[in-house]
Amino acid sequence: MELRQFKYFLAIVDSGSLSRAGQHLYVAQSALSKQMADLEAELGAQLLVRSRNGVTATEAGQIFYEYAQGITKQIGDARSAVHCSANAMVGSVLTALPQSVAAPTALPLMRAAASRFPDVNFHLNEELTGNMADQLLRGRVDVGIFSKAMSPDDVEFIPLVEEDFVLLCSAQDPQAPGAPTVTLEEAIARPLVLPGRAHGHCTRTIVETVLIDAGKSMPKVAAEINSVHILKTAIQAGLGSTIMPYALAQREVEDGRLTAHKIDSPDLHRTLGVCVSRHLPMTNAKQAIRRLIADVFRDLCTSGRWPGARVIPGVTVD
Structure with a gap:
C-alpha cells in the first residue's frame, strides 16, 4: 500500500464521489478508480x-477509513519532526475531550495553547467517550482527557483532577429533593436519564460502579441520551433526573432551570487525566500540550472556575 492510496481513499469517502475527489486532488477519475481497485x-x-447516488464505504471500508486517518496523520507528524530540530516546538496535536468535560475546560485550553505555543497546530475535539478511546488507540487522536478506563499496556494515564458528581433535577419538578444534600438512596430513588453504556465511561460507568460497590441496584433508566445538550434539555422537561458533574450544568443551575444536590457519598466522583498511546512516539509538541493541560486544570480548580473539581496533589507531567 502507498500513502497516496490512503489519501485517495479518504478523499473519496469524505466527498462521496469519485469525480469530486478527483477535482479536489487534481487526479483523473480513471486514475482514482484504478488506485482503489x-x-x-x-x-x-x-x-x-x-451507485447512482455516489460512493459510500462498506463495513470493511469504514474500518479501513479509521486506520487510514490515523496513518496519514502519523506520517504527516513524522515528516514535520524530521524536518525540524530536536528541540523545536512545532507540529500538530489533536486533543480530544468528553462532552461532559468541555464546558469548563475547552475555551481555557484553546486560549492557553494559542498564547504559549503559537507554532503548534492545536486541535481540540469534543467527542463521545466510546469514540474517543478508539481514536486514541488508532492514532487519530494524540492526547485524550479521560478517566482511567483503558488498558495500561496501551495507554499511559496521568491523573490530574477529581470531580464530584451531583444529582441534577428540573427546577419545576415537584418531586425534586428540597434539601441541598441527598443520600445515595435518595439520588437513585427515581428513574435516571443517563448516557448509553458505550459512551458513558466518564459518567455512567462510574455511577454504576459506585452502586455495585455499595450493594445497591441500578435504578430504572428513563432514557439513554449521548448528547449533553439534549440530556440537559430532557432533565429540564421533567423526563427524569441525572447524576453528573456539577460543571456540566452550572449555567442551567445558575439560571434557575435545574437544581443541583450534593450526594452524600465519598466515592461518587471521577478522576480525570491525560492519556496518550504507548505505541506512538512522544513529540515535543505532544509533551508540551500534556503539560499545558495539567497547568490549565490546576488553575481552573484553584481559582474556583471549575466548581466541584479539585487537583490531585503531587502529580507531575514530565
Whole structure:
C-alpha cells in the first residue's frame, strides 16, 4: 500500500464521489478508480460501493477509513519532526475531550495553547467517550482527557483532577429533593436519564460502579441520551433526573432551570487525566500540550472556575 492510496481513499469517502475527489486532488477519475481497485485487491476486501447516488464505504471500508486517518496523520507528524530540530516546538496535536468535560475546560485550553505555543497546530475535539478511546488507540487522536478506563499496556494515564458528581433535577419538578444534600438512596430513588453504556465511561460507568460497590441496584433508566445538550434539555422537561458533574450544568443551575444536590457519598466522583498511546512516539509538541493541560486544570480548580473539581496533589507531567 502507498500513502497516496490512503489519501485517495479518504478523499473519496469524505466527498462521496469519485469525480469530486478527483477535482479536489487534481487526479483523473480513471486514475482514482484504478488506485482503489488495486487497494481492494491487495486487501482482499471491497471498500467502496458505487451507485447512482455516489460512493459510500462498506463495513470493511469504514474500518479501513479509521486506520487510514490515523496513518496519514502519523506520517504527516513524522515528516514535520524530521524536518525540524530536536528541540523545536512545532507540529500538530489533536486533543480530544468528553462532552461532559468541555464546558469548563475547552475555551481555557484553546486560549492557553494559542498564547504559549503559537507554532503548534492545536486541535481540540469534543467527542463521545466510546469514540474517543478508539481514536486514541488508532492514532487519530494524540492526547485524550479521560478517566482511567483503558488498558495500561496501551495507554499511559496521568491523573490530574477529581470531580464530584451531583444529582441534577428540573427546577419545576415537584418531586425534586428540597434539601441541598441527598443520600445515595435518595439520588437513585427515581428513574435516571443517563448516557448509553458505550459512551458513558466518564459518567455512567462510574455511577454504576459506585452502586455495585455499595450493594445497591441500578435504578430504572428513563432514557439513554449521548448528547449533553439534549440530556440537559430532557432533565429540564421533567423526563427524569441525572447524576453528573456539577460543571456540566452550572449555567442551567445558575439560571434557575435545574437544581443541583450534593450526594452524600465519598466515592461518587471521577478522576480525570491525560492519556496518550504507548505505541506512538512522544513529540515535543505532544509533551508540551500534556503539560499545558495539567497547568490549565490546576488553575481552573484553584481559582474556583471549575466548581466541584479539585487537583490531585503531587502529580507531575514530565
